[in-house]
Amino acid sequence: MNKSIVKPLGKNVNTYLRKYGRKSPNYDSGCPCCGGKPHKHGHYKRTVVLKHSEHRIPIYRMKCSVCGITFSLMPDFLIPYHIYAVGVMESTWYQRHIGCRSFGHIRRGFCGPKLNGPSKRTMKRWLSSWKKNIDRYVPWGIRQLLLYDPFADLQWTRHTPSVERAAFTLTKRLWRMVYPESPYPFYGFFPWINQLMK
Ligand SMILES: [Zn+2]
Known part of the structure; x- marks a missing residue:
């Protein structure tokens, strides 16, 4: 299951990369499925296209320690499954x-x-x-x-x-x-x- 949680993680790609280029955001809410406590579960890179430039940014994944689902923390300047900001x-x-x-x-x-x-x-x-x-x-x-x-x-x-x-x-x-x-x-x-x- 590839669920995304959209969060305000920076107002644009630059602020996002400055804050989360190398480390995952903290995620204090519960698992979206069962409410259990999730832990950090690596990241993947994805492309984001802005008005005049293209970037690669890390998207961080979490895994629930109770039900086992994984989900991604998506900055809100992105829409899941769209490469354009x-x-x-x-x-x-x-x-x-x-x-x-x-x-x-x-x-x-x-x-x-x-x-x-x-x-x-x-x-x-x-x-x-x-x-x-x-x-x-x-x-x-x-x-x-x-x-x-x-x-x-x-x-x-x-x-x-x-x-x-x-x-x-x-x-x-x-x-x-x-x-x-x-x-x-x-x-x-x-x-x-x-x-x-x-
Ligand atoms: Zn869960």
Whole structure:
């Protein structure tokens, strides 16, 4: 079984490598299956692709001393099974849905000395996997907004051109209510939404 637990382990690849390049993060929670005490169980290397560069980073594994399952501690700038960092996917989503950019334009923005950028097919796959979440997210987000402010102005929801734009406006408003001092989450809105909706 190859389970991943996504944790905030550094806001980007550099901070992650500085902290965990050579040693495993501490994991104090119980086993995700049985609640037993897990111990460190080596690591594997995986590729992570950022906006303009590619890196190899260690992903640490844990093994439960009670039920014996192994699982990985995944930094939250990654999504399990995706080599692209969340920031690249999130940026693709914004550029496509909010900025109305072409796939070619988006891809060129992610090129680097040794990188060609994600293919149109890959980007389309990201967008369609997010579509499901976004459809579920909008009504949920409106309920959250009303919990914070029962008199919140929702007039804008009547004339928003797409569900994506509604999600975008909603997220910014929700974030401003929860964290009035900071303009946006340093690791991106997608992981934040994921955590909220769990
Ligand atoms: Zn266990």
